[in-house]
Amino acid sequence: MTTPRILPAAAWADTVAADLAERLRANPALRVCLPTGATPVPVYEALVGLARRDEVSFARATVVLLDEWLGLPPGDPARCDTRLRAQLLDRLPVPPAAVHLIDVDAADLDVAVARHAAVAADLDLVVLGLGMNGHVGFNEPGSFADSPTRIIRLAASSREAAMARYGAASVPTGGITLGMDRILAAREVWLLVTGARKAAILRRALRDPEGPDCPASYLRRHPNLGVIVDLEAAALLS
Numbered sequence: 337m338t339t340p341r342i343l344p345a346a347a348w349a350d351t352v353a354a355d356l357a358e359r360l361r362a363n364p365a366l367r368v369c370l371p372t373g374a375t376p377v378p379v380y381e382a383l384v385g386l387a388r389r390d391e392v393s394f395a396r397a398t399v400v401l402l403d404e405w406l407g408l409p410p411g412d413p414a415r416c417d418t419r420l421r422a423q424l425l426d427r428l429p430v431p432p433a434a435v436h437l438i439d440v441d442a443a444d445l446d447v448a449v450a451r452h453a454a455v456a457a458d459l460d461l462v463v464l465g466l467g468m469n470g471h472v473g474f475n476e477p478g479s480f481a482d483s484p485t486r487i488i489r490l491a492a493s494s495r496e497a498a499m500a501r502y503g504a505a506s507v508p509t510g511g512i513t514l515g516m517d518r519i520l521a522a523r524e525v526w527l528l529v530t531g532a533r534k535a536a537i538l539r540r541a542l543r544d545p546e547g548p549d550c551p552a553s554y555l556r557r558h559p560n561l562g563v564i565v566d567l568e569a570a571a572l573l574s
């Protein structure tokens with residue numbers, strides 16, 4: 337059974353940031369895939385603080401983006417690359433050695449997908465948030481453990497929710513996500529979950545039989561999965 341680390345909300349982000357800093361110190365050339373969304377925002381804030389105090393550096397690290405919307409222009413405030421830059425990458429005193437965003441502006445999206453799958457073939461760590469419907473990245477319900485890096489056509493409800501949340505200038509048409517296959521092939525995976533509204537889906541992901549209705553449930557197959565949650569999110573775990 338997967339045993340999550342359960343932390344008080346006040347200590348959660350600093351603890352996750354400290355753990356990531358520790359990974360970077362142990363392996364300065366860490367290849368890490370990072371998510372956007374609300375969950376990691378305080379972690380990135382804490383990491384920027386550590387970097388500015390010279391307690392951690394991404395200078396030799398490679399950062400790979402987890403997923404990206406299709407159909408939004410470069411610089412749109414809802415784009416994952418815009419947010420990861422604003423929240424973390426552009427605030428680091430020394431930028432990462434390499435940053436692999438997802439080239440959703442490419443003329444040939446199949447090429448962009450193939451490139452992203454290639455850069456994500458050798459990841460040390462994948463950091464994930466948990467969707468309210470059990471998704472990780474844009475691996476929505478209906479995804480399997482071997483689902484590849486691919487183009488996703490998202491439900492209208494997901495697209496509209498994204499617009500409302502992040503102030504997108506237009507409605508995204510879908511997304512490109514790192515595949516479940518690449519996530520499960522990374523050397524280490526962290527699932528970050530905070531807040532009472534995630535309690536039921538976290539319980540589903542960790543305690544009920546795995547299945548495509550909750551793609552996050554496949555993470556339990558990973559031999560080196562860390563589930564780092566706050567007390568509120570853990571409320572329904574026995």
Ligand code: PGA
Pocket residue numbers: 372373374375376465466467468471472473
């Ligand atoms: P959140 O999103 O961190 O904004 O809750 C997680 C997700 O939907 O993947």
